[in-house]
Amino acid sequence: MNPLLVLLELGQRARAAGTLPELGFLLVNDTRQLMPYRQALLWFEGEGVRAVSGLLAPEANTPFIQWTHRLMGHLSSAPVTPGPVHTVHAAQLPDDLAAEWSEWLSPHVYWLRLPADPGRSDARAGGVLFVCEAPWDDTLHALVGEWIATWHHAWNARLRPTPWSALVWRQALKKAWHTDGGHPWWKRTPVRIALLIALLLVWPVRLTILAPGELVPVDPAVIRAPLDGVVAQVHVRPNQAVKAGDLLFSFDEAPIATRLEVARQALTTAEAEYRQLAQLALSDPRSKAQLATLLGKVAEKQAEADFLAGQSARAKVTAPQDGVALLDDPAELIGKPVQTGERIMRVANPRSREIEAWIPIGDAIPLDDAAPVDLFLSASPLSSVSGHLRYLAHDALPRPDGSYAYRLRATLDDATDHRIGMKGTAKVQGHRVPVLYWVMRRPIASIRQFLAW
Known part of the structure; x- marks a missing residue:
């Protein structure tokens, strides 16, 4: 075939190749259509031998590939000579390479340099080595040089650098x-x-943390069970306004009334015994010694009756102050057995509110006195409730989700119409720190916990 037509066909196939391995296979195998050779090898600096004629993929650990890698590395570092094709002889090589020349190569070897594109940071210098049984005709040097230049252009066009290189x-x-x-x-x-x-x-910004928060009453009156018993009736509804002295709930008084009646009967019996013995002591001096014992028994029964009378009076629980009753479903309290000190409900001033937030242990940053606190309620995301830090607990407390957090209370700056119990997200502002620290604080803390550094 006409060599120029072959050159045009190879150039078209090089432009149509989609991958670098396909281009390498085309170079080392199909160049035979232009000139004869026994073997061809493609090499790049820093990568080694990329393609060998007759093989799908070269094995880098074979002695032949390792020796040719050192050979082409030496040829690439040699001074540049004019012309695209350079004839290589064993006499031009160092002794360690020349000693193995006859074992691996024929007498006629040609080297075509592939220079690195100075305008591209991802391009590497390389070259193609042709091993021939007979010398090439000098008229083909320009033709093969043109083909190698065309192929190299297609190679650089397909080469995509690694973005993170x-x-x-x-x-x-x-x-x-x-x-x-x-x-x-x-x-x-x-x-x-x-x-x-x-x-x-390094621009200073305020170090902020986010934590779950809600509106809570200020110093509410916590109503606890004054005795052990069963709640018989709840006289208020949730969020009902009450006055001081209003009845809130009452206990089942039947067990207490029974015990009180028994105590009173025992007291009456003890008093009767004491009076009888006192009359007997007027005529029998030996009975006077028993008067002190009976007098102590009367006092014991009197104390027991007084205690049960007090329990009966405490069976009806009243409001200690004006406010609203904060409780859940009253139906769940009726018939519920409670112990002394167990919390039943709260009575709080509806106009006296503050912010409560729970700061996770990982976000416990240093806070100034009266640090700004903003509460973004879920029911009102476009506006916030502002306040200033009142106190931050020193000890972390367990939360319902199993985590530990520090309780924070903040006094409101202005009155708000939002009711007690509304929840949202609290933003707490700490010291001013550089933006870099603000961004990297949590990642650095996580890394330190993982590496213990």
Whole structure:
């Protein structure tokens, strides 16, 4: 076939190749259509032998590939000579390479250099080695040089750099640094961008944390069970306004009334015994010794009756102050056995509110006295309730979800119409810190916990 037609066909196939391995296979195998050779090898600096004629993929650990890798590395570092095709002889090589020449190669070897594109940071220098049984005709040198140049252009067009490659970043930074050539360093655009980024990273901002929060009453009266018993009736509804002295709930008085009646009967019996013995003591001096014992028994029965009378009086629980009754479903309280001190409900002033938030242990940052606290309620996301820190607990308390957190209370700055019990997210503002610390605080803390550093 006409060599020019073959060259055109190979160039078309090189442009149509979709992958780098396909291009390498085309070079080392189909170049035989232009000139004869026994073997061809494609090599790149830093990568080694990429393709060998007759093989799908070269094995890097074989002695032949390792020796040719050292050979082509030496040829690539040799001084550049004119012409696209360079004849290689054993006499041109170092002794360690020349000693194994006859074992691996024929007498006629040709080297075609593939220079690295100076405009691309991902391009590497390389070359193609052709091993021939007979010398090439000098008229084919220009033809094969043109084919290698066409192929190399297609190779560079398919080469895609790794985005996170250090070489790519270094070349990009170097190019950007020298973009404004001739200007003083402080007037260069990359320097100004770097200074702007550095200024943003050290710009002071308030260190803020987010925590679940809600509106709670200030110093509510906690109504606890005054005795052990069963709740018989609840006389108020949730959020009902009550006055001081209003009846809130009552206990089942039947067990207490029974015990009180028994105690009173025992007291009456003890008093009767005491009177009888006192009359007997007037005529029998020996009975006077028993008067002190009976007198103590009367006092014991009197104390027991008084205690049960007090229990009966406490069976009806009243409101200690004006406010609203805060409780859940009253039906769940009726018939419920409770113990002394168990919380039943709260009575709080509906106009006296504050913010309560639970700070996770990982977000326990130092806070100033009266640090700003904003509560963004779920029912009103477009506005916030503002306040100032009143206190932050020193000890972490267990939460219903199993985590531990610090209780925070904040006094409201202004009155609000939101009712007690509404929940949302509290934003607490701490000291001013650089933006870099604000961004990296949690990642650094996680890394330190993982590495124990």
